[in-house]
Amino acid sequence: METVPAQADLYQCPVVESRTVGAYHLIAFVAGEIAAVARPGQFVMIRQSGPALDPLLPRPMGIHAVEADLVKVLVEPVGKGTVVLTDARVGDRYSVLGPLGNGFDLSGEGTAVIVGGGVGMAPLALLAGTLAGRGRDVRCQLGFKTRVQAVAAELFRDVDVDICTEDGTMGRKAMVSELLVECLTDLGPAAAEAELFVCGPGAMMRAAVETAREYGADAQVSVAAHMACGVGACQGCVVRAGGEYRCACNQGPVFRAGELEWR
Amino acid sequence: MAVNMESSLGPLRLRHPVINASGTFDVLAADRVLAADLFTDFPFAAYVPKTVTLKPREGNPPHRLYETAAGLLNSIGLANKGIEAFIADDLPRLGRLPVPLIASIAAEETNGYGRCAGLLDGRDEVAALELNISCPNVELDGKALGCDPFLTASATAQARAATGKFLIVKLTPNVTDILVLARAAVEAGADCLSVINTVHGMALDPWTLRPALGHVTGGLSGPAIKPVALRAVYLISRELDVPVIGMGGVTSANDVLEFLAAGATAVAVGTACFRDPLLAVSLVQELEHQMELRDIATPGELVGRAH
The missing domain is CATH 2.40.30.10 (Translation factors)
Structure with missing residues (x-):
């Protein structure tokens, strides 16, 4: 990053x-x-x-x-x-x-495919608006458990958003990974040039990253961790990346999907 | 009345009595993130970096942190780059700090304390050594050697033989009688005692009812342990003739006054650095103001007043 x-x-x-x-x-x-x-x-x-x-x-x-x-x-x-x-x-x-923290790397040029789960959508809203403002092609999919969470998708103002809920109470009844497959399929050959930006629950992020790999797309992932200091002092907020423990606070929270090890 | 904040800790001259606790303030990491110029305006009167060991340690699996009532439970597992990388990469930069440097060392075997102390003995950047004897010990099946008076004495004596530098031993409160451990360290050559390290504890995740920490148990710090720390400082400083660095739950100038009155010569801020990395700046200003209000001319005047 x-x-x-x-x-x-x-x-x-x-x-x-x-x-x-x-x-x-x-x-x-x-x-x-x-x-x-x-x-x-x-x-x-x-x-x-x-x-x-x-x-x-x-x-x-x-x-x-x-x-x-x-x-x-x-x-x-x-x-x-x-x-x-x-x-x-x-x-x-x-x-x-x-x-x-480092923030997302915005230097890519391919289609930006934004994938959010639950409250993980929050930082993706600023990202989506910034990328759209730069003229980048942005596709957004947000997944939630149910309607009371999904109503927060209204906070995405600058881009169109595809919404799904696990119980179908708002948007499609689906997992966000299903929306992602449709999006990447729809992109056709451009999918391999696309770049995912992912934030949400661990299982959702892992599924998104695996889907990205199948389509040859890169992915950046923003992780959550229990933190005390936020500045790299306490060594508490580690995630497994690149064969070692790295602090989410000052070496993340955004990591390349390829370097993260899922547990 | 004018207040003179200067303090002495053995041969160390301190601008004021407030230092940091090891592992809670990383000046090199903070300097990369914070706008403040820490190498010019360093908030503490001495700097204690995170503990280093002979070999690099990866540390414990996450979660490493869990907040409890007015406290923080951690099981970092002494993650560090090892003493050789510390000497090569960090020491030259830490030597530029405008305050004395107190290196914190630990080892998995007692003789490792001598080897670590020996490696730092010739380094001019290092003003003093602090032995962290709460490291999991291979001779004790992973228990901290600081729980055993004989191993504590042995580790201290080996470090003492390897260095002429001011030698601080940081005691663990997780013992039946901390005075026994304090005496063992002093009789083996400790010049000073840091009192206290974290208190053993654990927490369960309220939803899963499984251990909240990856390592299951951890060390409790923060305001929740202040009374435990204050008692230990009081008992030890009343009984022994070496200076004591008091620590455990310090978040305010009033806490510093209490630790000084309980018998500490200097006071360390730990977990409170996580609330505000530059807390020490305002804390020391408030300390000076409080001393002025209470007609206390120097921190030294207050040391042991509660005895």
Whole structure:
């Protein structure tokens, strides 16, 4: 992936929007310095400002959107730390460290095939808009379990999105890997020049990467991991890549599919 | 009243009493990510890098981290590049830091401590050595040698024989009587004690009810263990004549004051660095302000006040 300049810092950022979007929670905060330099696929470490010691640590959130001096993230409330984040009210402050991580490599020219699963769609929205803005051919497929999650696909504003749910309550009743096969088949010989951008649950990402390989397409994968520091200090957020453990925070979160080892 | 924040730790002159705990602040990694110029404005009064071992260690399988109530459970497994790569790649750069460097070493066998200490003894960049004796030990079936007073004494004595540098031994709290281990280290030649390393613990994933960590058990750090650490610092510093570096759950200037009063000569910030990598900057400012308010002229004046 590309080399990113050393420009992360910790900011106290006022929350200007906090609302549920189906199963998720959209939070926008003022962070002009981050918004000015953030690239698709990068993330921020966020927690509510203040001395409270529980939850103790910030949570990594992929940057979902950047608008003027606003940064937006999409939180899935799954554990104590993420549930507390969704309690934010307009006017509250978040402690935000970022931007962090390498981000996606945008230098390719073939069709960009974006594949998202669940809340993994969040950072792909910024990616899709950026690539479309550069005139690149972009195809988007998003998969969800059910409708309450799939309604968040409305957050993809700049590109058309194919949606599927496992129970058929919104979009096609299918797994996103089925949509991906149709997309790559539809591309014909251009599929081998296509590049996948994948973010979602492990099994979904693995299926997408295997499909890409069958069609000869490259893939970039954004992984999620339990993180403490976000800056490469704690060595906690490792994934298996290139025959060794690598930190998702400062050697990722985006990896080439070929170097990741799936477990 | 003017406050003089300078502190001494044996032969080490410190700008203030706050240093980092090993493994919680990586200046070389942070310098690649953060906008701050860490080599000019280094936030700590001394720098302790992550522990290195004789041979490279890959570390434990993920998950390596799990947050608990006001605490963090980790099982990193001493992942490191090995002491030779540390000396070749990192030491020249770490030597440019404007503060004393305290190298942290560990070994899977007691004689490895002597060999690591010997390899660093001639390096001018290194001001002091910290022995991490919580490394899994092959002579103890993978248990930490720091749980055994004889092996602790043996590792300390071997390092002592290999170096004239200021020698710190970092004690584990996972023992019946930490004073026994503290005495063993000091009698074997330790100049200073770091108190404490992480507390054994485990967590279950609330959904699967399976161990949350890849290594099943891990070490607990963060505010949850502060009372455990404070007690150990208090007991050891009251009993023994060597300086103590207090650590365990420090997140604020008030915590630093408490550790000093409990008997620590210097205080390390660990897990709190993960909340804010530059926390030490504001913490030291607040510490100075608090000392001014309380008419404390120097950190040294406060050491052991609770005894």
